Amino acid sequence: MDKVKKVRNREIRISDLALELGLTKGTISRALNGYEDISKKTRLRVIEAANKYGYVPSTPARRLALGLSETIGIVLPKISSQPVNTFVSEFINSISSNLNKYGYDLLVHTNESDAFEVEPYQRLVKSRKVDGFIIFRTLKKDKRVDYLLSENFPFVTYGRTARIMEHDWFDIDGEKAFEEATSHLIKMGHKRISFIGGGKEFFSAQFRIQGFRKMIGKSNLEKKHCVEMPGDLSGKGGEIAAHKLLEQKFPPTAILCSNDATALGVIKIAKELGFRIPEDLSVLGYDGIALGGYMDPPLSTLSFSIEECGREVVDLLINRLKEPKKPFKSKIAFANLQLRGSDGENS
Amino acid sequence: MDKVKKVRNREIRISDLALELGLTKGTISRALNGYEDISKKTRLRVIEAANKYGYVPSTPARRLALGLSETIGIVLPKISSQPVNTFVSEFINSISSNLNKYGYDLLVHTNESDAFEVEPYQRLVKSRKVDGFIIFRTLKKDKRVDYLLSENFPFVTYGRTARIMEHDWFDIDGEKAFEEATSHLIKMGHKRISFIGGGKEFFSAQFRIQGFRKMIGKSNLEKKHCVEMPGDLSGKGGEIAAHKLLEQKFPPTAILCSNDATALGVIKIAKELGFRIPEDLSVLGYDGIALGGYMDPPLSTLSFSIEECGREVVDLLINRLKEPKKPFKSKIAFANLQLRGSDGENS
DNA sequence: TTGTAGGCGTTATCAG
DNA sequence: CTGATAACGCCTACAA
Numbered sequence A, B: 001m002d003k004v005k006k007v008r009n010r011e012i013r014i015s016d017l018a019l020e021l022g023l024t025k026g027t028i029s030r031a032l033n034g035y036e037d038i039s040k041k042t043r044l045r046v047i048e049a050a051n052k053y054g055y056v057p058s059t060p061a062r063r064l065a066l067g068l069s070e071t072i073g074i075v076l077p078k079i080s081s082q083p084v085n086t087f088v089s090e091f092i093n094s095i096s097s098n099l100n101k102y103g104y105d106l107l108v109h110t111n112e113s114d115a116f117e118v119e120p121y122q123r124l125v126k127s128r129k130v131d132g133f134i135i136f137r138t139l140k141k142d143k144r145v146d147y148l149l150s151e152n153f154p155f156v157t158y159g160r161t162a163r164i165m166e167h168d169w170f171d172i173d174g175e176k177a178f179e180e181a182t183s184h185l186i187k188m189g190h191k192r193i194s195f196i197g198g199g200k201e202f203f204s205a206q207f208r209i210q211g212f213r214k215m216i217g218k219s220n221l222e223k224k225h226c227v228e229m230p231g232d233l234s235g236k237g238g239e240i241a242a243h244k245l246l247e248q249k250f251p252p253t254a255i256l257c258s259n260d261a262t263a264l265g266v267i268k269i270a271k272e273l274g275f276r277i278p279e280d281l282s283v284l285g286y287d288g289i290a291l292g293g294y295m296d297p298p299l300s301t302l303s304f305s306i307e308e309c310g311r312e313v314v315d316l317l318i319n320r321l322k323e324p325k326k327p328f329k330s331k332i333a334f335a336n337l338q339l340r341g342s343d344g345e346n347s
Numbered sequence C: 001t002t003g004t005a006g007g008c009g010t011t012a013t014c015a016g
Numbered sequence D: 001c002t003g004a005t006a007a008c009g010c011c012t013a014c015a016a
Helices: A014-021 A025-032 A040-053 A059-066 A083-101 A119-126 A143-151 A174-187 A203-218 A235-246 A260-272 A290-294 A306-322 B014-021 B025-032 B040-053 B059-066 B083-101 B119-126 B143-151 B174-187 B203-218 B235-246 B260-272 B290-294 B306-322
Strands: A071-077 A105-111 A132-136 A155-158 A168-172 A193-196 A254-257 A282-287 A300-303 A330-333 A336-338 B071-077 B105-111 B132-136 B155-158 B168-172 B193-196 B254-257 B282-287 B300-303 B330-333 B336-338
Touching (some): A071 A119, A071 B083, A083 A306, A083 B071, A083 B083, A105 B083, A155 A306, A168 A174, A168 A306, A174 A193, A174 A203, A174 A282, A174 A336, A235 A254, A235 A260, A235 B290, A290 B260, B025 B040, B071 B083, B083 B105, B105 B119, B119 B143, B155 B306, B168 B174, B174 B254, B174 B282, B193 B203, B260 B290
Parallel strands (some): A132 A155, A254 A282, B071 B105, B132 B155, B168 B330, B254 B282
Antiparallel strands (some): A105 B105
């Protein structure tokens, strides 16, 4: 056992403060925690002394006594070196910042294997390291959700699941977004519009394709020219799909992508194959990553506020912790069509 | 006080296990923590029972008893919505994953105001929430470093500071990287090479410019045509600098940028001004962000492994915690010139 | 309004 | 090799 040696803190403890003020620990604790049955005078003395000596309660002790960790966990997939992950960074930033407002901390854990394994969640639950979880990139049948529900452990998801009525969740309306994008392209005169999906394991991918299908269905375009291709939310996936789509006899004049990374891959291949963008081919992404604006041409996309996602998710979870019995809540936000240059009229 | 109500865990405790096995808590604890003075037989019984009942020690209790949090803190700047932040995401991923190997957790905190304020560090230290810190984006005179040193609190930096001999640190050799990049451009026949900096508050920015200056100095290029421009590590900063540089009478034929985001801004403006890349202008970035490969042309850059950065930083810190008295260590890694298409010969 | 005492679940020390 | 017993530092009934 070469454990790290404990270095006893020279930090001031509640007993020091008690001694100093000639009060007892209990009184100090109550004074500081806003109990009403404390004389104003004592409370002030205590607070003043606490400030003077820089007293801050020991979190571990507090947590043990309270039986709470005041910490929320999030588990990141280990391999996320996709361009997508500008999302993760902003999401964490927002979550952390919003949790801090409520006095909660954010514990970031990494999943070594499959991103959807429950094992890290189990360990975190069993070791009482967190009071709740934020789960993102949900699957329709999500084992993580199943596990936490079975344990009756608080969590919120960013993204819907099959058990939507049994937990709090927040999501972007991907269906509506792609309806809007599709009808925009139709309006621009495109007759052959294709769609590249996002790996059907992600539940959200289904909503996006639904939006596409719905508007294509309503239109009078020739369905056989409106192809759906599988993708995987990566640039590479976009490249592969683009090859297949653009080397057809009647290639699409517009491609709708399930995310920006995919769109970048599509644009890359399209250029290699001699398509001009947007003259010969319109490309639309989804996510609104900042770098899209630096592409040539700047990527048109459906964007939404990641800060908002983080904030909403945190609010839902904190409310759940405060009132565990309340009915589950959900919220949907909308993406905005942001036309920057990679789309245009069909000539 | 509308505190979250404590829901006493039905999780199994050490006392349950002790009762079940007819042993005492102490014995269970020692058996599970690998003490030698336990009979093989008992140890096995204990371990087996622990597995059977899914016993995991309560972290809060353990932390209180040990006087350790087994948690490392990192403070993110609130506003980091620059393209740079793909870095943050990968960095956190790597740090978290490597910490987990050592049984440590990662606590992510957000700085509401100035990214270099010490206040969040103070709170985290005083509340004993963390045992150490990882600091990145260091300044030459860094208040965070000053504070932690004054408290004798363990930390490691990614990036150098003025007090380099007083703490552990890891860094990329930016000077060497820019020497290499500069001489590459000289070799390619460029006579007018410019440099866009990265906000001189960052210590690392100074090393980069030094590398540039050194090689320009050694060369026989006309110095007045090798301009240095200030930047801020953002795409916008690159755009502004590019305007100034490219609208000169004798614009540079190559621009070296302090990071990839800056380079993207430069390329954008260069194209707008009618420069072909790389025929009329070579552009080199630094960071090696994945999206660079999807630019048109793909961005040439100096890249390094963020995974490695995280790993090295974690190793340094864990060693520090294990052996607080050991002399400080540091490590430097090198960036690799990755030529992808945005640079070429000067014709 | 304040003090007392016990508990939170571990780990560590010291006998036996 | 194992069992008591005492921390760890805070919170909270209950008593005064």
